[in-house]
Amino acid sequence: MANHHDHDEHPQDLNLLEEMNYETRDFDVDQAPKGTVWFFAVTTGFFILAFISLIFMGPDFIPWFRDGKFQTVNQPDVRRRMPEAPAPLLQSNITAKKDTVDLRKKEADKLATYGWANKEKTAAKIPVEEAMNMVAAQGKLPRWAPIAPASTTPAENRTPATR
Known part of the structure; x- marks a missing residue:
């Protein structure tokens, strides 16, 4: 019995495979650690660049800048201003739902309760x-x-079968 660990039963002729345009190896294992290090280094570099660009954009882009941490000396304290009185405030999803619920309660109150229609x-x-029931009664x-048609006599209202 031959020992298969010492030699191949069918040795590959690498020169013949290269001549036929076959690749002898798909992946260079020696380069994998180097590629991994480069990937993480470039990704970390992009995160650092993004953070620095956010710093230069202003404090409103980063939440902890608004709290007073990491404030630079040259940077003014920028706050969002509320719009003046005639300008409407934009609604968030929560306030819109609350306003809709309040509106439905007011509608139900107007349609289903008793009260005075005027101040006097x-x-x-x-x-x-x-x-509606009172008017129908x-x-x-x-x-x-x-407008309902004028009433007719029973003789005129007979169906063709009863004539």
Whole structure:
């Protein structure tokens, strides 16, 4: 029995493989540590450059600059100003949802509660459902309702089968 650790059973002719344009090795293992070091060095360098560029852009870009740490002598204390009275404030997602909830509560309050419609207390407001039931009980039609056709006698209303 041959010892397979000492020699190959089918030795490769490297010159023949190179002549046929085969690569003898896909990856240069000796260069892997060097490439890894270069990758992390370049990445760290880019992070340092990004941090320095943020410092020069101003304190509003980095949160801990706003707290007073790392303030430079030449840098003025920059704060965001609130817009003046006629300018509207932009809403965040949370305030928009809260405003919508408040609006729905006010709408429900107006539509479903009793109260006075004016300051003189000469007109009252009632819930919409109750007002609709009262008008329907009186038999009044709204102004926009179509006009009903004139009533006809039963003889004119007969279907073709009963004629």
